[in-house]
Amino acid sequence: MTDTAAQTEKAKLLDDVRSVLNNTEELLASAGDNGSEKARELHQKLQTNLKLAKARLLDAEKAALGRAKEAAKATDHYVHENPWKAIGIASAIAFLLGLLVSRR
Structure with a gap:
């Protein structure tokens, strides 16, 4: 695979990951805070992991x-x-x- 093809694939992968993160964020926002205490804890944990994933993606983009x-x-x-x-x-x-x- 050439460098150009590899860069294109990396860019596509980053776009796909960004899209998944955005869709997950929208899903979390639409789910709201209704439910049990356990559901709220899970919601908070997902939001924290989502923020971490976005930060890592941004760092990877800057490095690339x-x-x-x-x-x-x-x-x-x-x-x-x-x-x-x-x-x-x-x-x-x-x-x-x-x-x-x-x-x-």
Whole structure:
């Protein structure tokens, strides 16, 4: 799997997790505080775990964004330091992709 495909899958996974968390939050809000003491304790515990999960998701997003920015800066630096190598590598990749596509 290429880095771009992996990043796309990670982004989709983060979106899915965010959606599940939002749906859970809506479900908890609609459930209200009706019920027994045990139900209220469970409701409170779910809210606490939901807040924790959201915080961890936010931290994961920030870390992923930071790594992506570092990779982009490193790539930019490499291309500026070695423009002809970068052109050669890009040409070779384009040629190989062209061969693969033309065979299918």
